[in-house]
Amino acid sequence: xxxxxxxxxxxxxxxxxxxxxxxxxxxxxxxxxxxxxxxxxxxxxxxxxxxxxxxxxxxxxxxxxxxxxxxxxxxxxxxxxxxxxxxxxxxxxxxxxxxxxxxxxxxxxxxxxxxxxxxxxxxxxxxxxxxxxxxxxxxxxxxxxxxxxxxxxxxxxxxxxxxxxxxxxxxxxxxxxxxxxxxxxxxxxxxxxxxxxxxxxxxxxxxxxxxxxxxxxxxxxxxxxxxxxxxxxxxxxxxxxxxxxxxxxxxxxxxxxxxxxxxxxxxxxxxxxxxxxxxxxxxxxxxxxxxxxxxxxxxxxxxxxxxxxxxxxxxxxxxxxxxxxxxxxxxxxxxxxxxxxxxxxxxxxxxxxxxxxxxxxxxxxxxxxxxxxxxxxxxxxxxxxxxxxxxxxxxxxxxxxxxxxxxxxxxxxxxxxxxxxxxxxxxxxxxxxxxxxxxxxxxxxxxxxxxxxxxxxxxxxxxxxxxxxxxxxxxxxxxxxxxxxxxxxxxxxxxxxxxxxxxxxxxxxxxxxxxxxxxxxxxxxxxxxxxxxxxxxxxxxxxxxxxxxxxxxxxxxxxxxxxxxxxxxxxxxxxxxxxxxxxxxxxxxxxxxxxxxxxxxxxxxxxxxxxxxxxxxxxxxxxxxxxxxxxxxxxxxxxxxxxxxxxxxxxxxxxxxxxxxxxxxxxxxxxxxxxxxxxxxxxxxxxxxxxxxxxxxxxxxxxxxxxxxxxxxxxxxxxxxxxxxxxxxxxxxxxxxxxxxxxxxxxxxxxxxxxxxxxxxxxxxxxxxxxxxxxxxxxxxxxxxxxxxxxxxxxxxx
Numbered sequence: 030x031x032x033x034x035x036x037x038x039x040x041x042x043x044x045x046x047x048x049x050x051x052x053x054x055x056x057x058x059x060x061x062x063x064x065x066x067x068x069x070x071x072x073x074x075x076x077x078x079x080x081x082x083x084x085x086x087x088x089x090x091x092x093x094x095x096x097x098x099x100x101x102x103x104x105x106x107x108x109x110x111x112x113x114x115x116x117x118x119x120x121x122x123x124x125x126x127x128x129x130x131x132x133x134x135x136x137x138x139x140x141x142x143x144x145x146x147x148x149x150x151x152x153x154x155x156x157x158x159x160x161x162x163x164x165x166x167x168x169x170x171x172x173x174x175x176x177x178x179x180x181x182x183x184x185x186x187x188x189x190x191x192x193x194x195x196x197x198x199x200x201x202x203x204x205x206x207x208x209x210x211x212x213x214x215x216x217x218x219x220x221x222x223x224x225x226x227x228x229x230x231x232x233x234x235x236x237x238x239x240x241x242x243x244x245x246x247x248x249x250x251x252x253x254x255x256x257x258x259x260x261x262x263x264x265x266x267x268x269x270x271x272x273x274x275x276x277x278x279x280x281x282x283x284x285x286x287x288x289x290x291x292x293x294x295x296x297x298x299x300x301x302x303x304x305x306x307x308x309x310x311x312x313x314x315x316x317x318x319x320x321x322x323x324x325x326x327x328x329x330x331x332x333x334x335x336x337x338x339x340x341x342x343x344x345x346x347x348x349x350x351x352x353x354x355x356x357x358x359x360x361x362x363x364x365x366x367x368x369x370x371x372x373x374x375x376x377x378x379x380x381x382x383x384x385x386x387x388x389x390x391x392x393x394x395x396x397x398x399x400x401x402x403x404x405x406x407x408x409x410x411x412x413x414x415x416x417x418x419x420x421x422x423x424x425x426x427x428x429x430x431x432x433x434x435x436x437x438x439x440x441x442x443x444x445x446x447x448x449x450x451x452x453x454x455x456x457x458x459x460x461x462x463x464x465x466x467x468x469x470x471x472x473x474x475x476x477x478x479x480x481x482x483x484x485x486x487x488x489x490x491x492x493x494x495x496x497x498x499x500x501x502x503x504x505x506x507x508x509x510x511x512x513x514x515x516x517x518x519x520x521x522x523x524x525x526x527x528x529x530x531x532x533x534x535x536x537x538x539x540x541x542x543x544x545x546x547x548x549x550x551x552x553x554x555x556x557x558x559x560x561x562x563x564x565x566x567x568x569x570x571x572x573x574x575x576x577x578x579x580x581x582x583x584x585x586x587x588x589x590x591x592x593x594x595x596x597x598x599x600x601x602x603x604x605x606x607x608x609x610x611x612x613x614x615x616x617x618x619x620x621x622x623x624x625x626x627x628x629x630x631x632x633x634x635x636x637x638x639x640x641x642x643x644x645x646x647x648x649x650x651x652x653x654x655x656x657x658x659x660x661x662x663x664x665x666x667x668x669x670x671x672x673x674x675x676x677x678x679x680x681x682x683x684x685x686x687x688x689x690x691x692x693x694x695x696x697x698x699x700x701x702x703x704x705x706x707x708x709x710x711x712x713x714x715x716x717x718x719x720x721x722x723x724x725x726x727x728x729x730x731x732x733x734x735x736x737x738x739x740x741x742x743x744x745x746x747x748x749x750x751x752x753x754x755x756x757x758x759x760x761x762x763x764x765x766x767x768x769x770x771x772x773x774x775x776x777x778x779x780x781x782x783x784x785x786x787x788x789x790x791x792x793x794x795x796x797x798x799x800x801x802x803x804x805x806x807x808x809x810x811x812x813x814x815x816x817x818x819x820x821x822x823x824x825x826x827x
Contacts, residue, residue, distance in 0.1 A: 085158075089346070117176065136394045221268075460521065701740075754772070
């Protein structure tokens with residue numbers, strides 16, 4: 030692939046003097062509104078001299094990146110109008126929130142979403158007052174901002190979100206502004222490679238705009254301080270053709286940016302035409318822009334004798350103590366008046382007509398683009414009947430199967446049934462086949478636009494399985510895909526999903542805010558995680574791959590957003606998957622192993638069990654319907670279920686008179702009270718299942734204390750004893766993993782003996798049986814390197 034040399038500046042000057050002056054005036058208006066949001070409570074048009082009481086008591090926000098974001102918004106408006114483009118704006122430096130709010134207000138979208146922030150002086154005053162103010166709006170490009178699908182509070186994800194937005198969205202261009210601080214993050218560095226997955230036939234385009242203003246909050250940035258050639262080679266090495274727009278003087282910068290955008294849009298159209306009309310299969314070199322402008326551009330050049338414009342000092346609020354410092358108050362007034370607001374707004378605070386004409390209209394406005402409110406575009410998936418993929422289970426434990434395989438055939442047909450709509454993709458870090466989801470490849474391949482070799486398998490330009498060995502990029506793609514109105518599924522090794530903990534946080538917060546506070550944001554498809562290769566079957570990889578803690582992290586979030594499922598076999602996994610794919614505005618976490626395992630429930634029983642989320646397994650229990658059990662054996666997760674049933678088997682042989690109730694939990698959130706989670710069981714129902722006074726031995730997939738946390742308000746919590754993962758692991762046998770963490774059948778039996786009072790006379794004999802088996806286990810695996818036959822060959826025979 031050959032990449033032509035870039036042009037430092039585009040030679041032509043496409044703007045006539047009138048258009049140049051109007052663009053500059055619109056930019057001044059956006060900058061004026063941005064400063065007003067940071068500083069002012071009142072006197073929005075400066076119709077009277079600025080007084081201390083007109084200024085906010087607490088000055089919050091970020092000015093440094095804002096004028097550059099405003100500059101780009103003005104020029105993107107121009108190219109949208111010129112070419113009737115379908116475009117969204119993704120602000121990587123989302124802390125420049127004043128810019129996006131200012132521009133969405135100037136184009137009229139903001140007042141349509143928030144009529145109380147009217148398009149006049151009264152609305153301008155409210156716009157200023159609400160910014161970063163109690164009862165107002167956040168300082169970032171948050172869900173409250175029309176046109177936003179990316180808050181940008183945590184840096185690194187703008188570019189992956191942009192690519193996710195344009196997959197299967199052939200008419201959309203995502204203009205993605207990447208701050209030079211963000212460009213230093215690992216997730217952003219990997220996201221540059223997304224162009225190797227972008228098919229110009231069926232996908233839209235991303236226009237990355239690397240905004241270099243030199244500084245982070247207190248330090249210079251790496252890409253702003255390397256030589257020009259080195260930066261160009263870096264971008265070319267990523268597979269882009271960079272256009273550089275650099276400078277300080279406004280008129281020259283407007284001409285350069287207008288020319289650069291025209292050139293980039295010409296290239297994008299040519300790339301798409303070659304692929305769509307000409308049939309080109311060659312991976313294209315997509316254009317990008319490097320904008321180098323001063324930090325705090327157009328702000329005060331100097332404050333208190335220190336350089337401010339073009340310095341880190343302009344990153345947040347260039348100067349404070351305005352109420353108490355007359356010199357700063359005068360400086361603020363002078364700064365705001367430098368934008369000449371009387372030339373931009375009527376005395377009533379309305380943007381003058383000749384500037385209003387510069388904004389696109391209707392849904393071409395970036396603040397009103399339906400792709401940025403994806404629920405408007407969301408279509409329900411065409412779903413096959415998941416029951417048709419059931420594993421035949423004539424009786425519990427009679428069949429061994431790999432649970433994800435039937436699910437992969439179900440997902441295959443979800444892909445097939447929605448081929449025309451092209452609104453479903455599966456994401457994962459190089460593990461689709463490893464995680465037993467290879468059935469997908471009967472319908473589609475992995476997406477791949479880079480070089481193809483004859484020996485490659487399941488790679489194609491049209492693949493709909495997205496694999497890159499970066500959990501960050503997979504998550505970012507999926508979020509962008511969902512937020513623009515499509516559906517997706519993310520599979521990952523359980524231990525390594527932690528890599529995206531903070532990305533999960535941000536998406537959960539986004540959903541929480543949209544659920545609670547923003548009725549105009551329509552529900553989107555849920556973000557579905559499938560975590561397999563889990564802690565209990567990482568015996569071959571060892572301790573580094575053993576961590577079930579993502580569930581704990583998820584449960585910290587608001588109950589109306591998160592759901593956690595632990596299906597014990599293939600049929601329950603099918604039922605849960607169908608439910609999750611149909612849901613909206615949730616984050617669903619499904620945890621299930623991929624190794625061969627016993628199947629417990631036929632499909633009818635699985636559907637009933639999953640519908641309740643929790644239930645007594647009568648076929649495994651020995652207590653009568655009209656009596657109380659001596660002990661409740663509860664389990665959540667496939668391996669804990671196996672060990673619980675094996676323990677029950679031992680108890681029946683060793684203690685045949687013991688009344689045991691077996692309870693399986695699929696929906697973890699049923700354990701919480703109904704007041705704390707919508708899926709929580711009412712107290713009466715919980716007590717009916719777990720009793721109010723009998724011992725409960727709970728075998729749990731993850732860290733034990735989470736079960737205590739979920740149930741601490743329940744009547745019988747004092748009798749609850751939980752076994753789970755306690756941070757013990759290594760490369761060993763599958764059964765030894767559970768033994769190391771005291772989750773095995775023998776420890777569960779010992780727990781029963783210790784906690785059922787009537788067993789005290791038999792305790793010594795049963796405990797000796799347990800000790801002997803555990804000693805034999807250790808001796809056997811050290812000699813043979815595999816589990817004992819009585820473990821490997823165990824079957825449920827009741």
